[in-house]
Amino acid sequence: MRQGQQQRWKAKLAVAKIHARIADQRRDFIEQETTRITRESQAVYLEDLNVKGMGNSKGKRGKSVHDQSLGMFARTLEAKCVRYGRTFVKVSRWFPSTQLCSACGALTGPKGQAGLKIRQWTCDCGARHDRDGNAEINIRREGRHIVAAGRADT
Ligand SMILES: [Zn+2]
Structure with a gap:
């Protein structure tokens, strides 16, 4: 093998090793976090993120590692909730959790691509509102509505 090829091969191997280590850490993180959430919660309301759509927006590379992790996180969390008898409800990805004002119900929050950077409004x-705090209140409220209406699919 020529010197140059060998170096490239070594570099590839190093990258593969780093990826494997990150994957292990990510799995550990997902395990720990989903266990903690399941232990601390009676009910879990999760926004059903459009993981596939998010991947598509990145072009031909398909789902990003981040999106795959989100999907794995959601599936692991759901499985644990079911195992430990917790309520687990997915709130539709179309529910405007970010745009909805949790105080008055108007759709005045950040919208679209431009709105992604807005943390407070x-x-x-x-x-x-704090973006995430407000969305959390809305998702919890919507989750409870779904449970009350008997529309939960789990
Ligand atoms: Zn308002």
Whole structure:
């Protein structure tokens, strides 16, 4: 093998090893986090993220590692909730958890691609929101509605 080829091969092997280690860490993280969430919660309401769609937006490379992790996280969490008798409800990806003002119910929150960077916003009703905090309130509320209406599929 020529010097150059050998170096490239070594570099590839090193990259493969790093990927394997990251995969192990990710699996450990998912195991620990899903166990913690299941232990601490009576009910889990999870936004059903459009993992496939997110992957497609990245072009021909298909699902990114990040998207695959999200999918694995969701499946592991659901399995543990079922095993330990927790309520597990998926909230539709179409539910506007980010845009909905959790105080007044108006759709005044960040929208679309441009809205992805907005972490905080103020609704017309005067309520000031943290993006994730507001979405969490909305998802929990919607999850409870789904359970109350008997529409949960698990
Ligand atoms: Zn509002």
